[in-house]
Amino acid sequence: MANAVFHGGGRGVITVERRDDRLMIRIADRGPGIPRRHRTQSPRPRPGRIGSAGLWLARQVCERVEITTGPGGTTVLLTYVMPSP
Numbered sequence: 001m002a003n004a005v006f007h008g009g010g011r012g013v014i015t016v017e018r019r020d021d022r023l024m025i026r027i028a029d030r031g032p033g034i035p036r037r038h039r040t041q042s043p044r045p046r047p048g049r050i051g052s053a054g055l056w057l058a059r060q061v062c063e064r065v066e067i068t069t070g071p072g073g074t075t076v077l078l079t080y081v082m083p084s085p
Helices: 002-007 036-040 054-061
Strands: 013-019 022-029 064-070 073-081
Touching: 002 022, 054 064, 054 073
Parallel strands: none
Antiparallel strands: 013 022, 022 073, 064 073
């Protein structure tokens, strides 16, 4: 969500929905889009660096990360498997 605010035009919309054992989180903004290098790879952030860890972290903890982006905005759909109780 921070990327939507900092890079996506100053605001974004987040939607959270639970489907069975999965948590679906959709974040959308109307910014200029995510550069290709950030969509296809997420290098591990350098220790001590602030920022640039959002997509890397999402890919570590989520079952699936889907990115739809272009000049009219970006939508990121995160699918997280909920642990059994």
